[in-house]
Amino acid sequence: DTGVSQDPRHKITKRGQNVTFRCDPISEHNRLYWYRQTLGQGPEFLTYFQNEAQLEKSRLLSDRFSAERPKGSFSTLEIQRTEQGDSAMYLCASSPSGRDGYTFGSGTRLTVV
Amino acid sequence: LAKTTQPISMDSYEGQEVNITCSHNNIATNDYITWYQQFPSQGPRFIIQGYKTKVTNEVASLFIPADRKSSTLSLPRVSLSDTAVYYCLVGGGATNKLIFGTGTLLAVQP
Numbered sequence: 174d175t176g177v178s179q180d181p182r183h184k185i186t187k188r189g190q191n192v193t194f195r196c197d198p199i200s201e202h203n204r205l206y207w208y209r210q211t212l213g214q215g216p217e218f219l220t221y222f223q224n225e226a227q228l229e230k231s232r233l234l235s236d237r238f239s240a241e242r243p244k245g246s247f248s249t250l251e252i253q254r255t256e257q258g259d260s261a262m263y264l265c266a267s268s269p270s271g272r273d274g275y276t277f278g279s280g281t282r283l284t285v286v
Numbered sequence: 287l288a289k290t291t292q293p294i295s296m297d298s299y300e301g302q303e304v305n306i307t308c309s310h311n312n313i314a315t316n317d318y319i320t321w322y323q324q325f326p327s328q329g330p331r332f333i334i335q336g337y338k339t340k341v342t343n344e345v346a347s348l349f350i351p352a353d354r355k356s357s358t359l360s361l362p363r364v365s366l367s368d369t370a371v372y373y374c375l376v377g378g379g380a381t382n383k384l385i386f387g388t389g390t391l392l393a394v395q396p
Contacts, residue, residue: 177329206383206384208384213388214388215373215386215387215388215389216330216384216386217386218383218384218385221383229383262327264329264330265329266329266384275332275384276332277328277329277330277331278329279327279328279329280327280328280329282327
């Protein structure tokens with residue numbers, strides 16, 4: 174399977190705990206994106222990497238959120254001190270360029286209880 | 287980024303052609319129009335992209351009038367498995383992020 178892989182698929186955590194999600198993009202894609210999607214809404218942009226450089230962050234990405242892509246390959250998204258409002262589907266996508274060839278993973282569904 | 291407007295939901299029956307129209311009055315000269323499909327608990331999947339006139343691939347056609355202020359996604363002979371949310375997005379060139387609206391929920395009935 175050469176698609177975008179996300180792990181875990183589901184995560185249930187208690188409020189206040191930290192969680193980390195992983196995304197493995199398509200290997201030849203140098204651009205990687207994180208999105209968040211809540212029920213009934215379209216995905217919302219969180220942040221974007223070109224290779225290992227984080228080039229843009231949304232205002233949605235509070236200081237409790239941090240994303241890394243240390244070697245320009247896989248990426249991690251960490252949420253510290255989770256809140257119930259963080260419950261959502263977290264989607265990762267990769268692309269070889271800014272417009273073309275976006276491929277999304279199946280997402281990580283986070284439930285904060 | 288140009289904002290898009292599309293119907294919240296549409297109903298159809300198997301075997302029918304479905305046309306979903308999207309309005310994007312503020313589209314910029316270098317913006318492309320892209321449609322994505324999303325099933326529950328999955329990420330969006332690219333369907334088709336175009337700049338002007340008509341584009342056709344193995345799953346859909348995209349019609350874009352000369353003023354480019356709207357576009358229509360055409361799905362021929364839909365089946366039950368085409369039940370999904372369809373998103374219209376505009377952007378491109380130096381734009382790196384996709385801006386999704388709430389999409390159109392297409393429900394195909396037998």
